Amino acid sequence: MKKSHWYNYLWIWSVVYFAMGFFHILFAWLGLISFFLPLIFAVGVGSKGFCNRYCDRGQLLRALGGQKGFSRRKDVPDWMKSKAFRYGFLAFFMAMFANMLCMTYQVYTGAAELRETVTLFWSIPVPWSFAYAGGAEPWAAQFAFGFYSMMLTSAILGILTMLAYKPRSWCVYCPMGTMTQMICRMKAGAKKESNP
Amino acid sequence: MANQSKRHAVVDTMLCVACGACMEVCPRGAITVWKGSYSVVDDALCIGCGLCAKECPASVIRVEDRP
Numbered sequence: 346m347k348k349s350h351w352y353n354y355l356w357i358w359s360v361v362y363f364a365m366g367f368f369h370i371l372f373a374w375l376g377l378i379s380f381f382l383p384l385i386f387a388v389g390v391g392s393k394g395f396c397n398r399y400c401d402r403g404q405l406l407r408a409l410g411g412q413k414g415f416s417r418r419k420d421v422p423d424w425m426k427s428k429a430f431r432y433g434f435l436a437f438f439m440a441m442f443a444n445m446l447c448m449t450y451q452v453y454t455g456a457a458e459l460r461e462t463v464t465l466f467w468s469i470p471v472p473w474s475f476a477y478a479g480g481a482e483p484w485a486a487q488f489a490f491g492f493y494s495m496m497l498t499s500a501i502l503g504i505l506t507m508l509a510y511k512p513r514s515w516c517v518y519c520p521m522g523t524m525t526q527m528i529c530r531m532k533a534g535a536k537k538e539s540n541p
Numbered sequence: 542m543a544n545q546s547k548r549h550a551v552v553d554t555m556l557c558v559a560c561g562a563c564m565e566v567c568p569r570g571a572i573t574v575w576k577g578s579y580s581v582v583d584d585a586l587c588i589g590c591g592l593c594a595k596e597c598p599a600s601v602i603r604v605e606d607r608p
Binding site (some may be wrong): 393418514532 | 571597598
């Protein structure tokens with residue numbers, strides 16, 4: 346058994362992040378760390394260092410699925426690891442992200458009212474006003490609700506596929522992972538290799 | 542090499558998602574993620590234990606007989 350590293354405990358950040366969202370939705374902004382860090386690694390040094398070690402979600406799924414044994418450890422279906430699905434899911438995720446930014450902008454301009462809901466799976470609104478008592482700019486709160494929705498939805502997806510397949514099967518179709526790998530491959534100039 | 546194992550891990554680099562799960566479990570430190578693109582196994586270090594293949598979330602590592 347390999348010894349644990351400090352970064353194996355980064356799953357604690359996932360738990361803290363989602364817990365904080367129950368108390369004050371504005372903490373959801375901190376989720377941007379999980380957006381910018383992988384991009385900085387990829388664009389800056391052409392590395393997947395974030396995915397490889399410091400991703401709190403990867404560590405959470407490893408801890409729950411691997412160490413705690415909640416995963417069935419079955420192979421993911423072939424379509425799930427296909428380029429079409431991975432890039433398709435990335436495109437879908439980006440579209441939903443753009444839609445969320447659009448809603449934030451509408452609230453900013455006053456064209457729409459702040460909706461104090463967390464939307465699961467881009468369609469199921471869950472009342473979340475208990476975590477917001479006002480005080481912030483409405484657009485900043487709207488972004489927080491939208492961002493938390495995205496983080497929670499993807500975490501649930503990750504946990505579901507962790508249970509059904511391998512512990513870190515989320516990593517196969519994680520939009521950030523797909524995007525940073527794309528950036529790294531472009532940076533490395535990795536030519537399409539014929540598989541031996 | 543005289544003490545090389547009979548089997549070794551082979552990565553399908555086209556389908557590898559470069560998550561690094563294999564690198565994390567390799568007891569020999571034989572795996573690296575090459576420039577964030579895909580996993581590369583150091584054949585001289587690999588003992589063909591198969592832990593990486595078991596861990597790989599995309600199931601794109603196979604343990605094969607060495608050529």
